[in-house]
Amino acid sequence: MKGKAVAIIPARYHSTRLPGKPLLPLAKIPMIMHVVERARRASLISRVIVATDDERILSAVRAHGAEALLTSVDAQSGTDRVSEVAALLDSEVIVNVQGDEPLIEPATIDAAIEPLVRDSDIQIGTTSEPIDSVEDVFSTNVVKVVTDGRGFALYFSRSPVPFVRPAPGLTLEQSLRRDARLLSNYRKHSGLYAYRKDFLVRFARMGPSRLERLECLEQLRALENGFGIRVVEVEHRSIGVDTEQDYERVKRLIEESTYD
DSSP, rough: TTEEEEEEEESOOSSSSSSTTTHHHHHHHHHHHHHHHHHHTTTTTEEEEEEESOOOHHHHHHHOOOOEEETTOOOOHHHHHHHHHHOOOOHHHHHHOOOOOTTOOOOHHHHHHHHHOOOOTOEEEEEEEEEOOOOHHHTTTOOOOEEEEEEEEEEESSSSOOOOOOOTTTOHHHHHHHHHGGGGGGGEEEEEEEEEHHHHHHHHSOOOOOHHHHHHTTTTHHHHHHHHHEEEEOOOOOOOOOSHHHHHHHHHHHTTEEEE
16 A cells, blocks of 8 residues: 555645644754655555755755755745645645644554545545543544544534533533543544545645634535545544643653654
8 A cells, every 4th residue: 555645745834823733843953854754654555745944944855865845936835835736736635734743653644545545436535633621622623523434524623623511500611521531422532634636636725615714724624515535533642743841841852752
């Protein structure tokens, strides 16, 4: 099954909350290179490309011996950058690996790809992971996903979905804190996507949908246009680096452990 997909990692320099984060050092190498190395270790990935609109990121990635391509400054999102590079390739399956996930498990990347390998009708695969804290349930930075009995996404939201009816006289938060078992009803969306290339190019050309605009979640565009998203459950907890606090946490985890 080796060589089924190409991983494309979108990376931009001008992050609103943490400018220059792809180049922030983790164990003496840029964050983006940790993502590259993790993607390289996925068994279903044959090639890894960083897609960026910034010369500094391009130069840094190439200096570390990895492949990078400069994308248009007109790209409005990471998906647009991934689609632009994907259009140049002949791979059937493209994986969008987030550039701010330096601890992503290679097995998680494989898990997103596997549904497309098994079923030619599936156009998008992604993953979800457990939520362990009440804070994450209510955090708008943690995207929650609910699925049907076949594992296809019903909805993605920044709100606590599904709504678990609280015990009498309690709020939802109080119920979750009183009974930690209720947390098992919630799944975090990992933010990783495997696409069939032709669909990805088509998807990037679709206009933003109503719910996508409301939630600021691109994946809702696919659901609103009638395309199923297969969600594979994984156990590894990912940590996205969006803030200085996230960066310090990931930096500590990487520098205190052996990078395997």
